Amino acid sequence: MGSPWTPQEAGVHQICYLLAEVHKPGTDQGQILDQLEQCKAFPDFNNYLAFIFAQADSLPLEVRQSAGLLLKNNLKDQYEGTTEDFRRYIKLALLHAIGNPSKPLRHTVGTNVAVIVGVGGLPTWPELLSAIATCLESSDPHALEGALDALYKICEDTPVQLESEVPGAPDRPSSVLVPRLLRLFQSPHEDAKCLAVSILNLLAGGMPHAMAANLDTYLAGLFALAHDPSTEVRKAVCTGLVQMLQLQPDRLQPHMHDIIEYMLASTQDGDEGVALESCEFWSAFCEAAVDPQTLRPFLGRLLPVLLKNMMYDDFDEEVADVEAAEDAALSGIVPQEEKDQEVKPFIHKASAHGDSGSESDGEEINRWNLRKCSAAGLDVLSTVFGDEMLPIVIPIVRQRLQEGEWRVRESAILALGAISEGCATGLLPHLEDMVTMLLPKTGDARPLVRSITCWALGRYAHFLAQRAQQPNGGLAQLDKVLQGLLAGVLDRNKHVQEAACSALATLEEAAGSALEGRLQVMLEAMALAATRYTRKNLRILYDALSTLADAQRGNLAPHIPVFMPPLIQRWQGLDDTDRELLPLLECFTSLAQALGPAFEPFAAPVFKRCERIGLVASSNLRAMVVQCCQDASADVRQSAFALVGDLAQNCMQYVRPALPLILELARASLDPSMVTGPNMPACNNACWSLGELAIKAQPEELAVVAMPMLERLVGILAAPLGSMPRSITENSAITLGRLAWICPDPLAPHLEHFIAPWCSALRTVRDDVEKEHAFLGLAALLRLNARGGLGGFVQLCEAVVSWHIIRCDGLRHELIQLMQMYRTNLVQVNQWDRYSAMLQPAVREKLTSMCQL
Template identity: 60%
Template sequence: MSAWTPQETGVHQICYLLAEVQKPGTNQAQILSQLEQCKKFPDFNNYLAFIISQGDNLPVEVRQSAGLLLKNNIKVDYASTTDEYRRYIKLALLHAISNPSKPLRHVVGTNIAVIVVAGGLAAWPELLLQMVQCLESSDAAALEGALDALYKICEEAPGQLEVEVPLGGKAERPNNLLVPRLLALFGSPVEDAKCLAVSILNLLAGGMPQALADNMEMYMTSLFKLAHDPSSGARKGVCTGLVQLLHLQPERLAPHLPDIIEYMLRSMQESDEGVALESCEFWSAFCEASVEPEVLRPYLPRLVPALMRNMMYGEFDEEVLAAESAEEELAAAAGAVAAAGLVVGADPGDKDLKPFHARSAGRHEDDTDDDDGEEVSRWNLRKCSAAGLDVLATVFAGELLPITLPIINERLREDDWRARESAILALGAISEGCAAGLLTHLAEMVSVLLPKLADARPLVRSITCWSLSRYARWLVQAAREAGAVGVAQFDSVLAGLLGRVRDHNRQVQEAACSALATLEEAAGGVLVPRLPAILDTLAGAVPVYSRRNLRLLYDSLSTLADAVGPALAEPAALRTIMPPLVLKWQALGDTDRELLPLLECLTSLAQALGPAFEPYAEAMYERCMRIVAMQLQAREAVAAGQAALIEPEREFIICALDLVSGLAEGLGAGLDTLVGRSLLRPLLLQCCQDPSADVRQSAFALVGDLSKACQPHLAAIAGDLIALGVASLQPAMIRQDTMSACNNACWALGELAVKSAPEELGPYALAVVERLVPILSAPVGSMPRSIIENSAITLGRVAWICPAALAPHLGHFCGAWCAALRSIRDDVEKEHAFLGLAALLRLNPEAALDAWSALCEALASWRHIRCEGLLNELTQLLHLYKANLVSAGRWEQYLALLQPAVYEKLGHMFAL
């Protein structure tokens, strides 16, 4: 080992605490507090490592606990651990890697991977040497211990296996040493070792290191040899590897595809679900790969029925048992309140709620569905088979209908509810790909599915909601185009889904709310005459839904607000939906996490209702300010090592800021009084420099919205806000994980600029340009389109206000700027940008000649310039360019640089 040695009393004390914390009935908080005190000793981690490696007489549970505690400590403390203590911990782990106890080896492997992540493999050459020795060892424990650690390294830090490690006076890439030995283990008599070796190489294949690329033929041959191995774990690894190769190098598998397809068809029917599931992934991979679909066509008559067999619930499926059990428990309660027209939402799973993740504000970018913290259901063979059928339908379209429809029709008539449920699942799965053939049967399908919404089985009701939602687009189209029949069909589906929103089963409620949101999104204004029924249902569910399902209910209401907008501001609609939401709002504390999705829902309502939201604005604005202030104070206390009154959670800051943004967007100048008498300004400055990118994202969104709604109240801090926006756009700050915050900072800078006076904006104008030009000049595809467009608009707005400061530099960015302006849609922001461009061209016309094509293409990108002043300005500029170039004898030369369509459009728009 090393020079450090433990004291016997210290070992006994820590072992006692580790043993006590596992005993039922003990004061765990007190014991954990004592362990926390032990962490103050600089060699505490050494004691844990000693217990792991040398505690042979201790219960394995105690040694495991020591390992888990060590793992957590290393993640936090490794950088501050001395070299001497690091050496001891590493040696202890290497000693324990071959321990006879599999659970102990498992925790040792976890610690090894954590150290590699924290300190790198190059700083631990002894680990690589021991890995090589263990992979060649006949000791099964040593072999499996090394493979377990290596698998975890591949999961957490695969790049470390390509970093050169000093060994014996020369540098070696670990993969060069490990890959050949892993391939040799494909024939190991030790089952776990063989399975782990396959799994590790499958993981490595995702990054395709050179060592594996050089051995690709051997890798493929070895996978083929294991295809009929008696170990189901090995066969599962074969399926995973082949699916991986189909994604990465489909051309290598092309000659073998008929045999692989046959193999996957057989494997998909195996009793081992792991093998069946991995083989089922092949069909989606095949359809997404660059492979000729003709290869698969002859197998469709066998493949589709096989997928549909796997789409049936098993008799003892956990999801079935849970749903049926909940149905029995809730049936009695549902009957008790049915007469009152309420729903029952008892949810024993609320105690297991996953964390809520706020959907922070964004500007000028596509909305994406963030994970809202709902419990994610387990991916299984049934869902994978349905996904495979879905993808097959997109490739083979109507060819699947003669195969699928007879099976679906037969199953719909069966007594077994599982068969009926799988048929409905299949109808939803093929909806997109087979739309052309199915839509002629839309009325018939709806008439078949609607009664299933009232099925006695909750999972049938649930899947029917989903399946109907898959046809939402066509249901809406029929309502708009097919006259009374289409309208009646749409109304019947809407009524059916609303009925399931009132269902007594939690799982059905979830499916119904999600389906309703999908239908709302597709329907838009079609919903306006139907608002009373929708709002009555949603309002009735608010007071009785469970915490988990309230999130989905709020989402349905938010989607409705986005779909119908100001129609929700009608007095009758307000009287229906706002009272239950206000009651919920008043009942929740400022730190209750159930408040978070309600804040998001109210944000959407504030935006949709506009001035009609004013009666609720003051209370909500003031509470949001209180929440932000309280959270920031708690964060400051924790950062200073002081006790905080609450546990700080950034989601509360984000949701509160977003609601204030919604109020600003909805009320506009109506928010002026509230902002004027609050402490918003210092809070906003603090949030715009918050360590969390998500908080900055919402803060800058609010800056932009307030600039539009009540800019005078920001005047006192406008300079500080501009400086913070500029700081947020430093190259080092623009990363994938911070992109949305940077995008909002860029947008907010433009909104601040356009409301500023030249003398206010002037000191920051060049700094803004210095930050935006690298974004505009970035290589194609390296920056999201949204931040490029925002940069082009903001640059134009700054140029419009401060043209003299920017005009001398126009030649450095004119081409990239015009290229970005070309893709922006016609609106007031584009007008501002071109007003700025025109202002710079007036002062420095020569600078644009080197970017003549880009300039003309940007001008031709307009469909219609509504701003008469801008149109006149651009017309004059182009005619000046033409006159000067004609007089210099260069007009024909510059004209030749343009595409004929561009010149033709310029001539039409600007009489050129």
């Protein structure tokens, strides 16, 4: 053991001076930050930061917090290379400050603690577990809240650590902590109650043994807090109940009537946070293995509440943005080209590996609100209850369409679009009337009404196309809808243009030959739009033109003089380095395929430019991809990981020299701090590319990253229901399966800790080759650790029966053998009836038939 480290006064003074200067207005921030960066060269720099942050009580709060935040950033990169003596000093300093009277400092302690646990593991810091356990029973509210904050961040980042073996601990960390957390449900301190519930919600996602053993107490605690005066506590309660509905619906079934009543009341709560969390319940109910009959009697009260919540509120940022654009257009102000940071980098259609919401694209993920959640709930409910919802919904919609308040009219149109698929059969007889009601709204004075009308018409495009084939006036109605959408394409407001172009593309795809006689007027409108649009909407316009080319093929040739001049003019005005070339090139690709020889006059200049800018073979592409995978811009990372996945699919030998680094960059992109709204498309592509790399890699190449990857993927899978988009959850489930398929040995011993959320996610994945890969990985782990499957037996069975057709014979036989093995083994110990009784009747019936049980 080395000598205890002691800070030198001069060093403390110099670093404090730099940290203080950062906060002073008028200073050269870049120079100060450069000096702090240079300090990293000193081995004990982080010790100084820890001392200033945790023990320099006389310094200003902002200086100490800056030291703590800088320490956190440094520890992410430098902790593994720090000497044990210095690690020990930093850990002691953090434990010293965990109960600091300052809440910002306590929270910064928690962030640092989570980083150290994430990098070094909980077993290397047994004092932390002891300190947290002690603080959870402390009467000091600061110590209590500080420990809870640190524990929450650990569970959020690396929940698997709570199942590790910690030296000197009487049991696994979760077994030590869960009973103490449950007792805090009765704490007089609001923050403590809220954090205790939130931590247990996180743990429930992975369902460790300690949670399973205390599940009844946990549920009783949630019920007891359901009417807590604190809105934050009630939000956490709603989150917990929604998650339990997904993970353990059978446990909630006896209380379902009361839970529905509670969630119905909470969805109308005056606090939007409570209303939003409880509104997630309705989608979760429809996706859970629960008898819908339980909810049916409530539809008459529930649906009007959802319709009411679908209105924009008075202070919605989206309303302000759209109305500002409208005012500018009415004033004759020509819209300016968007800045680079306002336009997402172009992603080739086949390389975007996540789906978007029914009404909003990936950019809207970070704007999830009660309006969108209510619309999503109505959409999912319609897929379960179908036409029986119409007698409730349609009268409300009809009445609201006549309202003078535009927000009410807009919400009614949103509702019509939301139920378009689930209530299709019942809506078809009313389609003509509905379209007649909707078409005037394409000219509404309010831009968001015009925009949502275009979106809703796009949702009915498939039915409109079907009717156009019938000799009963359907073609005339299609013409009216087309006119309305083309008016939107040429609308003065860029938000309406965007919605109209997207809906037009949907109609083009659905209507096919029915549009043949209308190509001239369509292409004239699109050509005019090409001269008016700015960069962002040009991309959507190019997509609509590409879709039309794919649908019409040779029919476009006679109209070349209409649409090619503005495209060529745009092409000639772009420099070789302008990224706007990429979407235009993709449009040209579709046009060239559709036009054939008619594209010949344009082929030579296009080919020469492509040849000039596309010299991939002699470029340093691999290094550029690696660099882009760690770019500060989420949009650049999104494109880079899309390319990594494509390269893995088609030329793995090109990627292999950089495989260890690319795998680490993919893992870093799935860090909990990264998996947030603005980063979500990049995280999705990183996750997808990881799966593509896994199935082309060797087991020994994956072995070194298998456990760190597992922690990241399980963190996403075990996140509270509704906190992650479905696309990232399903991508994570598939990627985990692919990783397990190729490299099962390191993962199998830990199966019991993640099988429940993993199988819950696999259940919703559509039947395809990616799902086959995921289940091959699941089977590989079950072969090595069949007992681990019992921790999520219900979810496992639900995942198995989620298949409609298993086309891979080997996989089908293996799943049958595994389920038969479980039945045989459980029968031998008189447990089969108990496990079988846990299954919903429909699941049990299909499992019996499918696996010959």
